[in-house]
Amino acid sequence: MSGAGGLAWRALHALLRALLCLQRALLAAPRAAAAVIAASCALLAPAALALRPAGPAPRRECGGGGGGRRRGPRGAALSRQRWRPDGRALRKLPVHVGLVVTEEEPSYADMASLVVWCMAVGISYVSVYDHNGIFKRNNSRLMDEILKQQQELLGLDCSKYTMEFANQEKADQVLNCQSTLKVLSPEDGKADIIKAAQNFCQLVAQQQRTYTDLDVNELNNLLSSTNGFPDPDLVLKFGPVDSTLGFLPWHIRLTEIISLPSHQNISYEDFFSALHRYAACEQRWGK
Numbered sequence: 473m474s475g476a477g478g479l480a481w482r483a484l485h486a487l488l489r490a491l492l493c494l495q496r497a498l499l500a501a502p503r504a505a506a507a508v509i510a511a512s513c514a515l516l517a518p519a520a521l522a523l524r525p526a527g528p529a530p531r532r533e534c535g536g537g538g539g540g541r542r543r544g545p546r547g548a549a550l551s552r553q554r555w556r557p558d559g560r561a562l563r564k565l566p567v568h569v570g571l572v573v574t575e576e577e578p579s580y581a582d583m584a585s586l587v588v589w590c591m592a593v594g595i596s597y598v599s600v601y602d603h604n605g606i607f608k609r610n611n612s613r614l615m616d617e618i619l620k621q622q623q624e625l626l627g628l629d630c631s632k633y634t635m636e637f638a639n640q641e642k643a644d645q646v647l648n649c650q651s652t653l654k655v656l657s658p659e660d661g662k663a664d665i666i667k668a669a670q671n672f673c674q675l676v677a678q679q680q681r682t683y684t685d686l687d688v689n690e691l692n693n694l695l696s697s698t699n700g701f702p703d704p705d706l707v708l709k710f711g712p713v714d715s716t717l718g719f720l721p722w723h724i725r726l727t728e729i730i731s732l733p734s735h736q737n738i739s740y741e742d743f744f745s746a747l748h749r750y751a752a753c754e755q756r757w758g759k
Contacts, residue, residue: 558744559593562751566705568597570727571735572719574711578606579736584617586708586735588625589743591651597701598653603717605657614655654701661718668694695722703727706750708743710735728753 559565571586583600590598600607600614607614671694675681681690703723709716709731716724730746732738 559595559747562747564751565594565747566750567595568599568702568704568706569595570599570601570704570707570719570724572707572709572716573600573602573607573735574709574713574715574717575602575734575736576604577736578602580607580610580614580617581621582735582738583607583614584621585625585740586738586743587618587653588621589740591622592626593744593747596651598651599656599701599704599720600653601656601660601719603658603719605659608655608657611655618653652701656720658718661721664695665691665722691722706730706747708732708746710738726755728755 569590571583571590573583587598587600668691672681672686672690676683704720704727707716707719707724707727707729709729711734714731716729728750730749732742732746
């Protein structure tokens with residue numbers, strides 16, 4: 473130890489002895505003794521830190537983006553235990569939920585979480601829609617994120633929650649699984665109705681139909697975008713726009729629509745609160 477360091481240590485030792493003597497003198501007064509001990513620590517700590525040999529800085533753990541939303545293994549396990557009971561606890565659970573994004577910047581991770589939560593509570597059909605068609609154009613990216621979130625959020629339970637990615641090219645495919653997903657865009661809305669009307673006119677021209685055959689069921693059969701899907705019971709609309717922006721205009725005539733500020737950084741609590749609102753609402757079916 474250098475001469476300056478040894479001198480500092482001797483001074484510190486003398487100060488410590490003086491403080492110990494003072495503490496013994498004040499043992500009969502506990503509060504005063506506590507105050508002296510606190511003062512001792514305040515005096516000694518800076519000196520001790522100054523004389524401590526230099527060493528490597530303590531290691532800090534760094535995480536990726538969205539660390540606030542990630543759960544540890546224990547938190548994820550606790551969440552998995554509550555999701556299915558949450559669905560059963562609702563007075564009514566929607567069979568088909570539409571997730572409609574009216575914001576300009578869609579988040580694949582947040583949308584994937586919403587889809588997986590729908591699966592976990594027992595919703596059978598899920599439609600994802602944005603008015604710019606971004607999700608549909610990047611369908612494979614969304615599917616990869618859903619599979620990733622499914623493993624991350626459901627863990628070993630993911631085998632209990634199967635997700636069928638409905639093939640847009642085979643709309644007449646019979647789907648038989650726990651949850652089925654379709655990714656839609658504006659071309660599946662009004663444009664699909666126009667196409668259905670054109671097809672019906674061709675059938676009339678070919679004398680395979682008459683104009684009196686056109687009714688709700690006939691039009692439903694002609695619409696290809698949702699073949700095999702029931703009409704949505706609930707639409708969760710995300711964003712500041714007070715419109716569904718062309719999402720299945722024919723199919724949502726009796727749909728309950730709940731607006732949420734944003735799908736970005738949405739929590740499970742926000743999602744389940746919307747389901748609870750739907751379960752509590754009284755639907756009059758146009759009456």
